[in-house]
Amino acid sequence: xxxxxxxxxxxxxxxxxxxxxxxxxxxxxxxxxxxxxxxxxxxxxxxxxxxxxxxxxxxxxxxxxxxxxxxxxxxxxxxxxxxxxxxxxxxxxxxxxxxxxxxxxxxxxxxxxxxxxxxxxxxxxxxxxxxxxxxxxxxxxxxxxxxxxxxxxxxxxxxxxxxxxxxxxxxxxxxxxxxxxxxxxxxxxxxxxxxxxxxxxxxxxxxxxxxxxxxxxxxxxxxxxxxxxxxxxxxxxxxxxxxxxxxxxxxxxxxxxxxxxxxxxxxxxxxxxxxxxxxxxxxxxxxxxxxxxxxxxxxxxxxxxxxxxxxxxxxxxxxxxxxxxxxxxxxxxxxxxxxxxxxxxxxxxxxxxxxxxxxxxxxxxxxxxxx
Numbered sequence: 001x002x003x004x005x006x007x008x009x010x011x012x013x014x015x016x017x018x019x020x021x022x023x024x025x026x027x028x029x030x031x032x033x034x035x036x037x038x039x040x041x042x043x044x045x046x047x048x049x050x051x052x053x054x055x056x057x058x059x060x061x062x063x064x065x066x067x068x069x070x071x072x073x074x075x076x077x078x079x080x081x082x083x084x085x086x087x088x089x090x091x092x093x094x095x096x097x098x099x100x101x102x103x104x105x106x107x108x109x110x111x112x113x114x115x116x117x118x119x120x121x122x123x124x125x126x127x128x129x130x131x132x133x134x135x136x137x138x139x140x141x142x143x144x145x146x147x148x149x150x151x152x153x154x155x156x157x158x159x160x161x162x163x164x165x166x167x168x169x170x171x172x173x174x175x176x177x178x179x180x181x182x183x184x185x186x187x188x189x190x191x192x193x194x195x196x197x198x199x200x201x202x203x204x205x206x207x208x209x210x211x212x213x214x215x216x217x218x219x220x221x222x223x224x225x226x227x228x229x230x231x232x233x234x235x236x237x238x239x240x241x242x243x244x245x246x247x248x249x250x251x252x253x254x255x256x257x258x259x260x261x262x263x264x265x266x267x268x269x270x271x272x273x274x275x276x277x278x279x280x281x282x283x284x285x286x287x288x289x290x291x292x293x294x295x296x297x298x299x300x301x302x303x304x305x306x307x308x309x310x311x312x313x314x315x316x317x318x319x320x321x322x323x324x325x326x327x328x329x330x331x332x333x334x335x336x337x338x339x340x341x342x343x344x345x346x347x348x349x350x351x352x353x354x355x356x357x358x359x360x361x362x363x364x365x366x367x368x369x370x371x
Contacts, residue, residue: 007091007370008042009033012078012102016047016065020233020258023202024285025098025117028156028179028358032094034061035359036366044087048074078102091370094154099123099136101144105151111369114144115154117282118304119163126206126279141167152369154362156283157305177362179283180355184292185262189269194225195333198271198295200264200286201278203234210243211277215326217247223333228275231256231267269293272339273316273332276306277325284309291315291350294343298328315346 013029015022026047033043038061049055049067056066066087069077081087082104093112095104099120105112120140124133145168153174155161161174199212209230216228230240230253237255244253259267268274274290276299284306287297291309297316299306312318317328332339 006040006042007366008044008088009036009092009094009366010082010087010090011043011045011094011096012104013045013047013096014071014074014098014100015050016045016053016067018053019048019050020052021202021204024179024281024283025096027285028117029094029096029115030059030061030063031180031355032359032362033063034059035355036363037062038359039363041363041366042088044090046074046078046081046087075100075102078104079107083107092366095148097140097144100139101148103144103147105147112148112151113154113365113369114148114151116160116164117156118160118280119167120280121163122279123206127204145169152365154365157308159304159307160282163304175361175365177358177365178353179285179288180353180358181285181288181292181350182355184269185265189266189293192227192270192272194227195219195223196271197226197228197273197275197329197333198267198290199228199230199232199275199277200267200289201232203230203232203236203240205236206279207236208277208279209236209240211322211325212275213240213244213247213249213253214322215275215329216252217249218326219330219333220249220252222330226252226333228253229256229267229271230254231259231264233258264289265293268295271295273298273329275329276300276303276310278303278306280304281306281309287316288350288353291346294347296332296339296342296346298325298332300325311345311349315342315349 015026017026017030037043044064046066048070053067058064093104093108094115095102095112096115124136154177155174165171199209201207219226244250268290274295274297280303282305287309297310299310301307301318301320310316319325
């Protein structure tokens with residue numbers, strides 16, 4: 001007796017992991033895609049083209065990646081490729097809403113799942129001019145909830161579900177599926193002997209790396225050997241270099257650029273604390289990656305999902321303002337016993353979140369939708 005083929009899954013995401021601006025959203029999408037492919041689903045990801053990726057390729061995980069359009073035109077190209085039948089016949093479409101959705105519900109002839117990492121309420125005006133920011137927020141807050149009023153949603157945290165509910169999305173249609181994290185490299189790693197802080201992620205204005213720079217300046221009076229590593233790339237690099245020079249800490253800050261997996265694991269393990277000064281995060285993947293190495297984190301309480309990935313006072317600290325953020329950094333740096341106990345708690349906390357579990361839960365959702 002033949003086994004029925006599992007339905008194909010089509011994922012619309014504006015970027016892929018090879019894109020220089022790729023980040024946690026892209027990692028989530030590709031981990032889910034790989035998990036679905038291992039289960040037997042044919043999986044295609046459509047994303048924007050870029051100089052580092054072939055137009056079309058199949059990954060070692062068996063996922064087909066199709067690159068079409070650019071930063072702004074990928075949305076229209078997704079609709080065009082779908083309607084031309086070039087993306088197969090999916091049983092379900094996963095529309096990743098990174099601020100703007102693909103609005104695939106308007107043309108897809110199959111169930112659509114909207115995947116939302118966080119609501120961009122505060123970020124629009126930081127990244128765009130006033131007119132474009134108002135348009136983006138209108139699409140996210142008014143148009144999208146109405147276009148997708150019959151769709152299932154996936155949120156990566158309770159805070160994202162709460163924000164979607166405020167926009168009118170029925171909470172009963174929202175499933176929370178957290179990010180996972182791979183197990184840390186088992187090779188022994190050495191903690192830095194001098195205070196070393198780490199920022200990991202894309203270099204864009206809403207990540208507010210400047211807060212970390214000011215923290216290093218303030219702490220350097222009591223800790224002249226303090227260092228900050230900023231790992232990641234993005235178009236905001238030069239303004240950050242200029243700010244470090246203005247603060248007089250260029251010799252204390254290393255802009256590491258893109259780091260491969262081995263280097264990232266080394267940085268996570270040797271750092272004394274992970275700093276997440278971001279305006280908003282859907283979950284805080286870097287928090288859990290650091291926690292897996294026993295490295296506590298400092299973040300802002302009102303920055304979305306990090307309020308869940310950081311257990312305040314146990315695996316790190318959450319701050320209400322910049323002064324408190326810097327104060328928490330100072331406390332972690334000067335108190336060896338606190339830093340060690342928080343690191344142990346962080347390691348245990350990180351063990352709850354695996355990509356295997358994320359994949360299983362997403363596959364169960366697809367099964368439920370497709371019957």
